[in-house]
Amino acid sequence: MALPVPANGGVFTYRLAEGTVEPGRRVLVPLGRRKATGVVLGPASAVRGELLDVLRVLDEQPLLPPDVLHLVRWAAAHYLSPLGLAIRGALPPGIDLREELRATLTPEGEALLDGARQRALLPASQEAGTRTRQLLRAVQEGRALRPAQLRWDGPERVKAGDAFNVALKVTSGQALRAVPLQLSFDAALLEPLGVRPGGLFAGGLFSYRINPAGSIFVGASGKGAVAADADILVVTFKPLRPGETELKISSMHLQSAAGSAIAHDQPAAFRTAITQ
Numbered sequence: 646m647a648l649p650v651p652a653n654g655g656v657f658t659y660r661l662a663e664g665t666v667e668p669g670r671r672v673l674v675p676l677g678r679r680k681a682t683g684v685v686l687g688p689a690s691a692v693r694g695e696l697l698d699v700l701r702v703l704d705e706q707p708l709l710p711p712d713v714l715h716l717v718r719w720a721a722a723h724y725l726s727p728l729g730l731a732i733r734g735a736l737p738p739g740i741d742l743r744e745e746l747r748a749t750l751t752p753e754g755e756a757l758l759d760g761a762r763q764r765a766l767l768p769a770s771q772e773a774g775t776r777t778r779q780l781l782r783a784v785q786e787g788r789a790l791r792p793a794q795l796r797w798d799g800p801e802r803v804k805a806g807d808a809f810n811v812a813l814k815v816t817s818g819q820a821l822r823a824v825p826l827q828l829s830f831d832a833a834l835l836e837p838l839g840v841r842p843g844g845l846f847a848g849g850l851f852s853y854r855i856n857p858a859g860s861i862f863v864g865a866s867g868k869g870a871v872a873a874d875a876d877i878l879v880v881t882f883k884p885l886r887p888g889e890t891e892l893k894i895s896s897m898h899l900q901s902a903a904g905s906a907i908a909h910d911q912p913a914a915f916r917t918a919i920t921q
Contacts, residue, residue: 826895
C-alpha cells in the first residue's frame with residue numbers, strides 16, 4: 646500500500662486479517678508511533694519479515710479507480726517522485742483521519758507558569774513574547790493548539806521577463822524537522838530558475854528537482870525548530886508572458902522532531918498578474 650511518506654518510496658506491506666480489499670481503497674495502519682492513512686495498491690509480490698496488521702478499512706468503494714492509479718504510478722516513476730506522496734496528491738483534500746493531541750501540565754509546568762520566581766522573571770504582561778509560555782498557558786486553559794499555518798509571500802504583480810521570488814512560510818508550535826513537498830505551477834507563463842532553502846532549513850539538507858512541464862519536488866530537513874512565520878523555501882521564477890498565474894502545493898508532509906506528522910492548514914494558491 647501507499648503511505649504519504651518519502652521513506653521506501655512511500656510503499657509498504659501490511660497484513661489484512663480477513664477478506665480482500667480492492668486497490669484504491671483507504672485503510673488505517675500503524676506507522677511507527679502513530680497511525681496513518683494508506684491507499685491499497687494490490688497484493689504483495691513478496692513478503693519480508695513480520696508484517697503489521699491493517700487496523701481498519703475506511704472505504705466501501707475505491708476512491709481512486711484503476712486508470713487513476715495507473716496514471717499516478719506512471720507519473721511517480723517518470724518524475725522520480727515517491728509513489729506514496731504522488732498518490733496522496735491524487736486524493737481529494739481534507740479526507741485524511743486526524744489524530745488529536747491532548748495535553749495536561751505537570752507540576753513543573755505549572756511552576757514554570759505561575760511560580761513566584763517565574764512571575765518575577767517574566768511578568769504576565771510579557772508572556773506573549775515567549776512561545777513556550779504561550780503553549781503552556783494554552784494547555785493550562787484548555788485551549789486548542791492550532792495546526793501549523795502556511796502562507797505565501799510574493800509580489801501581486803510582476804513584469805514579463807523580470808525574475809521574482811516567492812517564499813513559502815510556516816508558523817508551527819511543534820518543532821519542524823523535515824518537509825517533503827510538491828509544487829505545481831503554470832509552465833506556459835512561468836519558468837522556474839531555482840529553489841533555495843529558507844531560514845528554517847539553513848544549514849540543513851535541501852534538494853529539489855524541477856519538471857519543466859509544471860511541477861517542483863522539494864526535500865528539506867534540519868535539526869528541528871519551532872517556526873514563527875519562517876521561510877521553508879524560496880522559489881525564483883521568470884515570467885514568460887502577460888497573464889494571470891498561480892503557484893500551489895500539490896502535496897506536503899510536515900514532520901516533527903519526534904518523527905510524527907504535524908497537522909497543517911492548506912494555504913490558498915499564490916497568485917500574481919504578469920504585465921507586459
